[in-house]
Amino acid sequence: GNSVTQMEGPVTLSEEAFLTINCTYTATGYPSLFWYVQYPGEGLQLLLKATKADDKGSNKGFEATYRKETTSFHLEKGSVQVSDSAVYFCALLNSGNTPLVFGKGTRLSVIA
């Protein structure tokens, strides 16, 4: 079946530090991959996505590359800000009769 594994955290970084949140997946075929972000007390916002191998999704300084050979979609940002503090969910969507599959989420805290 389809599954997503991401580092659970919490991750605590100082402002301007480099961020990596690991995400690996298991799926048949060619799924689309997503990162969603959830700020405290809010719903999920789409952060970025990639729909095929070697695609790079990017938004607000965040990037992730769809690596089929390593079945990974790691999230990176070169310099985090306090405002990036949130929970980040990696997710997978495969075609056919399958729902959106989420990782367990990684809580990021950025301190000034």
Place this chain on the structure above:
Amino acid sequence: DTEVTQTPKHLVMGMTNKKSLKCEQHMGHRAMYWYKQKAKKPPELMFVYSYEKLSINESVPSRFSPECPNSSLLNLHLHALQPEDSALYLCASSQVGSLAGSTDTQYFGPGTRLTVL
């Protein structure tokens, strides 16, 4: 515009009350979803509507009753809930549901935080 709106933002209800959650999108999406999210957990799928027809019910108790009056609106009717039903309820929409063989992006609303006393 990728906005999904949900009302109310917060809801407190007793176990004997009847209430409804509302969700609206004007992106022309034909698939709409209800999710339940408990604290520190990822969202769990409850229902999927595709072209205004219920296509997935993930074994949700009958005290939750979804309704899709038209392609822009999705309701979740609540009756005789239990305290363990307290959670954040998220609505989402996508152009076409995954049942149609699509991997269209799902866009989420801000959620309704439900507390059952």
